[in-house]
Amino acid sequence: MQRLYEARDRFEAQWLKDFLADHHIESVVLGDYLSGAAGDLPVNVFPAVWVVEDRDLTRARELLREFQHQLTAPPEGWAWRCPECGEVVEAQFQICWNCGAIREKG
Template structure:
């Protein structure tokens, strides 16, 4: 097991953990319950992501760098053709009814 990334908070750690899991890399978050004590304890207690299989560390580092260097979401808002909900750019399905966006050919 090898240390990969120290997150700013529990949410960032979980998002990265989920991203790596989709890529087939198993990780564990260490210290995620301690972040609530930030400011109270004189220690570096932010959640840290650890890669379980040492052989996955290099790929996990590369995927982490790519994840955080992504360009900002582009595109335009769109209106769901099923329920009429207004959806922000970058979303591929309607958050309200789950229908595919205008760029899906289903």
């Protein structure tokens, strides 16, 4: 098993895991549920995505680059207007900063 990527949070790790699964690469997320193991809150413990089969590592790294490109370069025009309060919310947020309404899909 090989460590592929240290994610910023468990959601990013899960996205990457799902993305790899879509390409038939088995992976696991480790390191995001260590709290309480030593009686202390974990500090700077980030979830890491590990590729189960060593032979998949090269392909997984290529997919990781694609994945990061998707994360860092969203298409233009994704800002959305909140249906509840009418505020414009930036693309990367799924919840209205003003009233807390959740972005509608589609």
